[in-house]
Amino acid sequence: MPNTYKAGWKPDPRLPLPIYRQIEQYVQGRIRSGEWSIGMKLPPQRALAEAFGVNRSTVVTAMEVLMAEGWIEGRGRGGTRVIGIPDERVRRTMNLPDWNAYVEEGAHYPNLPMIQRINRLEFDRDIIRLGTGELSPELLPQEQIRELFASLAKRPVSLGYEQPQGDEELRRLLSRELSRQGIQASPSAILIVSGALQALQLISAGLLERQSAILLEKPSYLYSIHAFQSAGMKLVGLPVDEGGLRLSELERCWRTYRASMLYTIPTFHNPTGTVMSESRRQQLLTLCETIGLPVLEDGAYQELWLDREPPAPLKSRDEHGIVLHVGTMSKAVSPGLRIGWVVGPEPVIERLADIKMQTDYGSSSLSQQAAKMWFASGMHLPHLEHIGKRLRERRDAMLALLDAHWSDIADWSRPEGGFYVWVSLRSPIPVQRLFNQALKHGILLNPGVLYDRSAVRQLRLSYAYASLAELEHALKLLPQLIRSR
Amino acid sequence: MPNTYKAGWKPDPRLPLPIYRQIEQYVQGRIRSGEWSIGMKLPPQRALAEAFGVNRSTVVTAMEVLMAEGWIEGRGRGGTRVIGIPDERVRRTMNLPDWNAYVEEGAHYPNLPMIQRINRLEFDRDIIRLGTGELSPELLPQEQIRELFASLAKRPVSLGYEQPQGDEELRRLLSRELSRQGIQASPSAILIVSGALQALQLISAGLLERQSAILLEKPSYLYSIHAFQSAGMKLVGLPVDEGGLRLSELERCWRTYRASMLYTIPTFHNPTGTVMSESRRQQLLTLCETIGLPVLEDGAYQELWLDREPPAPLKSRDEHGIVLHVGTMSKAVSPGLRIGWVVGPEPVIERLADIKMQTDYGSSSLSQQAAKMWFASGMHLPHLEHIGKRLRERRDAMLALLDAHWSDIADWSRPEGGFYVWVSLRSPIPVQRLFNQALKHGILLNPGVLYDRSAVRQLRLSYAYASLAELEHALKLLPQLIRSR
Numbered sequence: 019m020p021n022t023y024k025a026g027w028k029p030d031p032r033l034p035l036p037i038y039r040q041i042e043q044y045v046q047g048r049i050r051s052g053e054w055s056i057g058m059k060l061p062p063q064r065a066l067a068e069a070f071g072v073n074r075s076t077v078v079t080a081m082e083v084l085m086a087e088g089w090i091e092g093r094g095r096g097g098t099r100v101i102g103i104p105d106e107r108v109r110r111t112m113n114l115p116d117w118n119a120y121v122e123e124g125a126h127y128p129n130l131p132m133i134q135r136i137n138r139l140e141f142d143r144d145i146i147r148l149g150t151g152e153l154s155p156e157l158l159p160q161e162q163i164r165e166l167f168a169s170l171a172k173r174p175v176s177l178g179y180e181q182p183q184g185d186e187e188l189r190r191l192l193s194r195e196l197s198r199q200g201i202q203a204s205p206s207a208i209l210i211v212s213g214a215l216q217a218l219q220l221i222s223a224g225l226l227e228r229q230s231a232i233l234l235e236k237p238s239y240l241y242s243i244h245a246f247q248s249a250g251m252k253l254v255g256l257p258v259d260e261g262g263l264r265l266s267e268l269e270r271c272w273r274t275y276r277a278s279m280l281y282t283i284p285t286f287h288n289p290t291g292t293v294m295s296e297s298r299r300q301q302l303l304t305l306c307e308t309i310g311l312p313v314l315e316d317g318a319y320q321e322l323w324l325d326r327e328p329p330a331p332l333k334s335r336d337e338h339g340i341v342l343h344v345g346t347m348s349k350a351v352s353p354g355l356r357i358g359w360v361v362g363p364e365p366v367i368e369r370l371a372d373i374k375m376q377t378d379y380g381s382s383s384l385s386q387q388a389a390k391m392w393f394a395s396g397m398h399l400p401h402l403e404h405i406g407k408r409l410r411e412r413r414d415a416m417l418a419l420l421d422a423h424w425s426d427i428a429d430w431s432r433p434e435g436g437f438y439v440w441v442s443l444r445s446p447i448p449v450q451r452l453f454n455q456a457l458k459h460g461i462l463l464n465p466g467v468l469y470d471r472s473a474v475r476q477l478r479l480s481y482a483y484a485s486l487a488e489l490e491h492a493l494k495l496l497p498q499l500i501r502s503r
Numbered sequence: 504m505p506n507t508y509k510a511g512w513k514p515d516p517r518l519p520l521p522i523y524r525q526i527e528q529y530v531q532g533r534i535r536s537g538e539w540s541i542g543m544k545l546p547p548q549r550a551l552a553e554a555f556g557v558n559r560s561t562v563v564t565a566m567e568v569l570m571a572e573g574w575i576e577g578r579g580r581g582g583t584r585v586i587g588i589p590d591e592r593v594r595r596t597m598n599l600p601d602w603n604a605y606v607e608e609g610a611h612y613p614n615l616p617m618i619q620r621i622n623r624l625e626f627d628r629d630i631i632r633l634g635t636g637e638l639s640p641e642l643l644p645q646e647q648i649r650e651l652f653a654s655l656a657k658r659p660v661s662l663g664y665e666q667p668q669g670d671e672e673l674r675r676l677l678s679r680e681l682s683r684q685g686i687q688a689s690p691s692a693i694l695i696v697s698g699a700l701q702a703l704q705l706i707s708a709g710l711l712e713r714q715s716a717i718l719l720e721k722p723s724y725l726y727s728i729h730a731f732q733s734a735g736m737k738l739v740g741l742p743v744d745e746g747g748l749r750l751s752e753l754e755r756c757w758r759t760y761r762a763s764m765l766y767t768i769p770t771f772h773n774p775t776g777t778v779m780s781e782s783r784r785q786q787l788l789t790l791c792e793t794i795g796l797p798v799l800e801d802g803a804y805q806e807l808w809l810d811r812e813p814p815a816p817l818k819s820r821d822e823h824g825i826v827l828h829v830g831t832m833s834k835a836v837s838p839g840l841r842i843g844w845v846v847g848p849e850p851v852i853e854r855l856a857d858i859k860m861q862t863d864y865g866s867s868s869l870s871q872q873a874a875k876m877w878f879a880s881g882m883h884l885p886h887l888e889h890i891g892k893r894l895r896e897r898r899d900a901m902l903a904l905l906d907a908h909w910s911d912i913a914d915w916s917r918p919e920g921g922f923y924v925w926v927s928l929r930s931p932i933p934v935q936r937l938f939n940q941a942l943k944h945g946i947l948l949n950p951g952v953l954y955d956r957s958a959v960r961q962l963r964l965s966y967a968y969a970s971l972a973e974l975e976h977a978l979k980l981l982p983q984l985i986r987s988r
Binding site: 024026050058103113115117124127134155159163167172174179180181182190203212223227249308310311348351356363364380383 | 511533537608611614622623625640643649652659664667675691698700712728735763796838841850854857858865868870873
């Protein structure tokens with residue numbers, strides 16, 4: 019259960035029933051309905067007190083009564099758990115399913131506990147999100163999208179299912195957008211997906227056998243999710259230098275692990291910010307063409323350059339169709355649209371489209387229409403220019419703050435695009451403690467271990483989300499926490 | 504490759520280059536770029552001729568040249584396949600990945616070939632969709648949704664990611680909607696998903712082990728998709744009578760197969776239209792509580808009643824949280840929104856929300872906002888009443904046409920809700936041939952075998968999509984095709 023709890027219910031002090039009795043009845047109701055199932059761990063008393071807006075002692079009283087009556091039981095450090103309805107008749111004839119066993123036995127890996135907490139805490143309004151992979155709402159094109167809605171309201175809307183590969187006009191517009199990046203992709207070689215993450219899921223389900231090995235940069239965003247591991251695949255991390263992935267290792271690991279695919283973020287790597295050099299890109303492709311290794315290129319940050327345009331994507335140099343290229347609207351335009359795309363050989367795109375039909379019958383037609391209007395409107399390039407300018411200010415502010423307050427304890431690189439500064443502390447930190455301490459001060463961190471288990475001295479800082487004032491506050495405070503541990 | 508092909512390109516008769524040379528160059532370009540990968544099967548020449556708007560003989564000429572030059576090769580009935588770029592240098596040093604092997608080795612099952620064809624053919628504007636699981640566009644609330652867009656344009660839009668369980672206000676509104684159906688669900692016990700199909704995917708990935716057995720009605724919609732089978736699970740079909748699932752079989756099969764879950768569509772079953780009786784529902788729950796078998800209730804058609812309100816959902820009678828209830832906006836409001844929900848015990852909902860975050864980072868915030876406005880607007884009930892009336896007319900028209908033209912060759916039931924009439928022909932039909940023959944006459948059928956491999960005499964007819972004129976045309980023509988075979 020989460021450490022914060024949203025009950026959607028509060029005791030009412032105007033009722034004749036004492037508050038603790040109201041809480042008792044609320045808990046009994048949740049247990050009776052089965053929403054709090056047998057074996058479920060209750061939220062911490064502190065979280066319940068906060069959710070109900072009462073003193074913790076009131077919760078404690080209610081819990082003691084419930085425990086005495088046999089609804090719940092305390093298990094020391096194991097927390098409090100639901101036993102069920104304390105009615106002998108019911109218990110004798112029934113053999114209710116044990117949902118906890120189901121939750122634990124499902125084949126898909128759960129997110130790392132820290133990722134689960136981050137996913138929830140990001141919706142806490144008062145928190146400073148210092149590592150988040152998302153643009154600040156003030157940088158999203160709110161006004162422009164509202165204009166699009168106004169014009170959507172004036173024409174016939176499409177409320178039906180979309181084609182398996184996605185709206186045809188949207189794919190035509192994307193084909194045009196991609197050609198700006200040097201990628202020649204026919205609309206028939208493009209699949210619309212619900213964000214880049216779904217593309218990874220479809221590729222893992224549709225193209226790879228269980229037990230396959232995937233090569234990737236280490237650290238990598240891919241380590242923080244379980245798209246491939248849950249499908250029974252192994253991730254093999256490769257070392258990286260300032261020019262990107264080291265190719266000598268690539269060939270060796272391909273041979274050792276009989277790898278099926280290479281996943282790479284060549285431009286503004288997540289989390290390190292590294293840009294793969296021109297020459298490395300060319301060599302990488304030549305090597306992969308020689309050894310027959312398909313490349314999955316994650317281009318999520320390609321357009322978010324700050325100082326100079328980065329080298330063109332791998333896909334733009336791919337003369338023989340060995341690269342699958344993934345892109346998204348989430349980083350520059352709107353995460354909430356959930357619109358991304360995959361570019362690749364037609365048989366691959368058709369296979370992925372078929373699995374997508376089995377997964378969710380296609381992406382939201384509303385989102386696809388909004389995306390279509392966005393790319394047709396000509397708003398995209400000016401918007402990129404606008405956020406590029408703002409992100410540059412933010413990056414420079416973050417670097418200045420790091421210079422001023424972190425130079426004795428850490429090193430970092432200067433990103434030329436994307437969202438992140440990858441900070442290496444000079445001595446190792448107890449990650450979980452720093453995470454919790456920062457949280458007590460209202461700061462949400464993305465520790466390096468999420469992207470590489472051995473990156474115990476690293477933090478992924480993002481200049482894209484928090485305000486400048488928040489950045490200043492957090493980047494002044496954190497070194498104190500780090501030093502004082 | 505599909506039988507119809509969309510090239511997005513046509514030869515230009517004004518160019519000095521002969522048409523067949525232009526086609527040659529087009530194909531060479533696709534092969535050079537890798538979009539047509541090595542080993543890929545080319546679309547049939549007929550489909551290419553149609554896509555390019557030329558005579559088939561022109562395509563044949565181009566293909567002969569390409570074959571002579573070594574770009575493609577004919578393999579008789581195996582069709583024509585891509586060999587690659589006929590350049591010795593390239594072939595000698597390269598060892599390009601074999602995408603066909605990837606497409607074939609991915610763990611997820613492809614859709615049945617007939618389903619794949621149906622998924623594509625449904626976007627052919629001239630076709631009569633006689634079995635489709637979707638409301639006719641004229642019955643969707645186009646005007647009302649446009650009004651919603653207009654008001655969306657007037658307020659701040661949310662373009663960021665949504666909470667793991669989905670927008671909180673939407674869950675509150677759904678909690679209210681569900682209580683109309685007798686289901687008491689707290690917002691914290693609801694997960695927003697991208698359509699009901701995604702709910703099934705999440706449940707299969709999150710709650711069930713590989714090799715689990717799932718009990719279900721036979722026939723069932725679930726046989727036509729591979730949500731559970733692709734995750735390594737076994738479907739065990741149970742016989743059905745006019746009151747729904749037969750419980751004697753349920754207990755026996757649960758024991759024999761050590762089943763992990765029961766999937767059921769108790770109300771307006773897809774494809775048979777059956778409604779599980781009040782008494783059967785109660786007995787079913789008692790049995791499942793006794794043997795500890797969780798129930799997955801698919802409530803997609805619950806609100807689409809025509810004559811009288813059906814018995815309340817299983818979930819509304821579920822006193823101990825053994826039922827997971829799935830609902831959707833796709834059947835009554837808008838398939839394109841891709842909004843559905845799961846109701847269940849909180850630990851289950853949290854587990855599913857976590858996997859959803861790993862799958863697509865939540866559903867489109869645009870769609871969630873539209874859904875929120877829809878349920879807040881009070882438009883839902885009047886809309887249900889409106890489409891109920893129209894669907895009743897359509898059903899009655901279909902039944903009258905069946906009476907007039909099918910009574911000597913088939914039997915069928917009279918559905919009291921949902922979209923479908925389940926027709927049983929008195930003698931078996933060669934399904935594939937009838938499907939193709941109907942297609943030649945512009946009629947798209949959903950044969951019974953999609954929902955039960957042994958249902959070789961059945962058809963799922965839908966009165967929800969085709970116009971009354973189309974229904975009349977198709978239901979007069981089909982018996983002729985069936986008799987003449």
